[in-house]
Amino acid sequence: MSPEDASRKPLPAPDADTTAFWRGLKDGRLLLQHCGRCGHVQYYQQAMCRACGSEQLEHRPASGRGKVHSFSVVHRAPGPAFKTDVPYAVLLVELAEGPRMISTFAGGDPADVTFDMDVELSFDEVSEEITLPRFRKV
């Protein structure tokens, strides 16, 4: 990787599995997949239910509410692209619908983050195509 590439933040490149997900975020909705056969709710987007193997999956918007299951405040950035962002809190959020997801705290001082803290979605439009799902304190 060239130094120029290393200083650019990695952005997702939507594919057949995930185009709907990233379009949803652009429209202000975090889409979860609900299985029409077994009722399993899953994050991330793919072509089959991880619980039962069914392909009958339906996208439904999440409530956007969740709790912090764990977190870690990054002080040493993973490469030049994130150097000016430190310190920032990486969150493992347990969504109200059940699935967990990785995100970051967008609500101010990372020192405010605690275990089991109630959080809600916050949409961060980082490019014309991509809006990242972040979280702030409720």
Added chain:
Amino acid sequence: MSETSLRGQVAVIGIGMSAVGKVPGRSPLSLAAEATRNALADAGLDRSEVDGVLSSHAFASPFHRFSVAFSEYAGIRPTFSNTLQVSGATAATMFSIGAAAIHGGLARTVLLVAADSLLTGLTPDLALRSLTESRDQQYEMPFGIPVANTFAMTAHRHMKEFGTTPEQLAEVAVVHRRHASRTPGAQQTSPIAVADVLNSAMVTTPYHKLDCSLISDGGAAFVLTSAEHARALGVEKPVYILGCGECYTHEHIFLMPSLTTTGAVDSARNAYAMAGYGPADMDVAGIYDCFTGTVIMMLEDLGFCKKGEGGPFVADGQMTYGGCIPANTHGGLLSFAHPGMPGSLFHFHEVIAQLRGQCRDRQVADAHLGLVHSLGAGFATNATTILGTREAL
């Protein structure tokens, strides 16, 4: 035990290392060749007797088929070879797959070899970057997750659930450094105290710099052959592979079933079952120590103490000489060296040397049974190997 069990069928008959630590100007292939020369000399074999080669990927090498490139470099023409990739767990899988290949008749004498130059062949920034790059490009990477972060979140949750303290985490680093101070060639040997760990720069909470493993150059190699062939060769101190287990629970950290109980539980259970031994029987252990909290969780999941008690267990001196399970007596990834994929091979090197009684002033008395647990990718990959002397067969 089934008739096809690997238990005791294959022996380690040679071990070797390259120069380790900061070794500038040497390619992973060159380091691998040095480790191989030493392992073959230790086994008393010529390279022409090697018909199988297993390796892992090297970040600082352009060769994706490292085992193939290495065989060419070393003048070996294997009829069984592969380059394995299950992150940090690869080391233990090299032993199980090598043993299975021998037991299944695919090869008679298998060389296991891995080397990398993460410290001088890659800059530290690019080394970390290359590890970070291996996370999901859509659901993880955009959020700026350092390699330490996934492990940090598991340790953090462990602290929340069981009251594990930063001081207990730090104690893991202190013990490793003390062990490394007796190991020739270890990268970090100056003594540290708990306060030094807590006062070192924060990397990603709860991990300070000294809670994190090193970045190093170096490699290791091993020679495996059938127990029968080892006997025919008159190997003086064969070390047998008695049990192997693996478990893969997830890829994404957000799909890890529990942040505090890992696939090591099943991996170890399978290895113990094959070996016919349990954790209380182990005399010495090598436990993947990429971070301090990792060791605490693994001491629990491998059965050396109860869930949640890993912190007090370490603080009480139970993972060192005189305790329940002397572990990482060479200093581990935290203080001996961590060149990436080969890192866990040093745990094997140490445990095998302990079982052969070759560890001089760091020797664990009467060591006949040892366990090595390798893991990687935020506990996504787990592999356990149980090794023993002739007396343990």
